Amino acid sequence: MLGVFHRWRGRLCSKHTNRRKFFSTSSPRVAVALSGGVDSSVAALLLKKQGYDVYGIFMKNWSEEEESICTGQDDLSQVDQLCRHLNIPYRVVEFQKEYWNEVFQPFLSGYERGMTPNPDVVCNREIKFRALTNNVFSRDPSVDYLATGHYAQLVPDLEDPRELELRCAVDRKKDQTYFLVQVDPQMLFRIKFPIGHLTKDRVRQIASENGLPTAKRRESMGLCFIGKRKFDQFLAEYLFQPETEVVSSETGKLVARKRGAIYLTIGQKVCIGGLAAKLYVVDKDARNNKIYVCEGRRHPLLYRRMLVAYQMNWFTERTVEKMRNGSEEIRCWAKIRHGKEMVECKIRSLRVDRWNTCFNDNNSERYSDGSVEKWFQEYENGDSGKQGRAIEVEFNDPQRAISIGQFLGLYSENRCIGGGMIIKVGKNEWTRACSDKGVPN
Structure with missing residues (x-):
């Protein structure tokens, strides 16, 4: 009842x-x-x-x-x-x-x-x-x-x-x-x-x-609206499943076509029948219905040192002021997804000129419905409500499979200081290594 x-x-x-x-x-x-x-x-x-x-x-x-x-x-x-x-x-x-x-x-x-x-x-x-x-x-x-x-x-x-x-x-x-x-x-x-x-x-x-009737109830895991269904089966009920082109990030050649592969996440394994190689998602282009893959779970294409997060939510006003100041750098710890161990990083308020110069190998616009561009236009124009709400993060060590749309959580020891949505990522380690050696990638 x-x-x-x-x-x-x-x-x-x-x-x-x-x-x-x-x-x-x-x-x-x-x-x-x-x-x-x-x-x-x-x-x-x-x-x-x-x-x-x-x-x-x-x-x-x-x-x-x-x-x-x-x-x-x-x-x-x-x-x-x-x-x-x-x-x-x-x-x-x-x-x-x-x-x-x-x-x-x-x-x-x-x-x-x-x-x-x-x-x-x-x-x-x-x-x-x-x-x-x-x-x-x-x-x-x-x-x-x-x-x-x-x-x-x-x-x-x-x-x-x-x-x-x-x-x-x-x-x-x-x-x-x-x-x-x-x-x-x-x-x-x-x-x-x-x-x-x-x-x-x-x-x-x-x-x-205390004899609570819920004492031995099994713990619920995952998203409640998915239930016991497999995630791809759930998405198929709500989203069109296009035949996606699977392209090698290293050669640019078409590897295969796989229905619904555009909904895989960065770092996820791509199962393609008849291929002995283990392929993993490096990047996605939903507008053109392509995913880019590499061989091996630890390939440098999957690792990046930098990201941009926006719509930051800060739990203390002093952190907001530091970010609004724009010149101060904060060393802290970060999580890029739930279950991931905290890793050391440094954060600073995002300078507009660095939006394209430091993060230009990842086209964030292909992920956007226009709202991101509008938000950053207001940010660039000095909207006071958005100042300090966009940051760039640089990790001490490269991080695997940073995914746009996930949230960044920031910590100082055992204290959560804030978090925002990941909207852009820096160059992957493969590209960085090629650039350092003067080799075209």
Whole structure:
């Protein structure tokens, strides 16, 4: 049964409710985003034990037609059991339209343009920490916080008490700060991450000790709207599968034609029947329906030292000022995808003259729908809102398979300082080596 409840004239009215009466309290109120998994369940449990007035909120982001694939109905059943166990109310909010427009359509559009989108980062920015927070705080002004089951930590900034630091979780293998790099820093003051100081094993243990119905529930992996389907099968349901030309990056010759290969990502293996060589995607040209490949997973064509990221989101104002200044260089650590180890780099505000001089072997326009050019035109014209929001990154060591459309996460020790979308990459190591030797490439 759905646990939808409404505040009406000071009492709980219900439509398919768990029938727990709602009483006013002086304890701080927290809405906990419940997914039906063990992490958000333990988050709710811990907050209740700490004396907060807790209620659950379950988001429906995917349409009913896809429920045989997405586990939405199953998740909702788990949330209902959990809330009965904890004796807390919950309600359901529907964001199918928002999710389709702000997350899913851009995801498909990105793949059509040859990018490698990250819908999890966009979902956190547009749905969980925008649409959901707006819904929670505007619907009930008595709510003090929104809590989630993310593995991340928030602590006061020692240098500026007006700001919060987003720190990595204690369990570094489960750390999810990378997925939060685009969240509005002002929103963090009303957010709680109750399990960020715990390991996953400890979370499971707490759930078992307290008899939570989700204690042994299997962890969900991957994108919820794909379900158990293979990724290429999923894309084939929504995007036209053209016969793509597979071209050798070294010789420029046609190697093969493969249907749907344009949707492979940089660094991914290309399986072509009858070829003994192991081929990997080096670059893509979606407009002309071509991918460029090399032989061998460690080929220098796959490695690059530099990238440009834009629409940067900074968690402290002092970092914004350093980037606006334009002359200061910051040494930090970076992630170019989730699961990737942090690597050392230096960042600086992007100078417009370097856009084409240092990044001219990669035609970013072929990935764009026009919005990137418009953004950078405004940046070049001195738009104050965009200053400090585009950076160039130079890694100490070349990085494999940097993909346009993915997000860059930046860190100072265990503190996440910001992140933005990767929109352009520098010369690959093969090209750099040829240039250094004066050899045409």
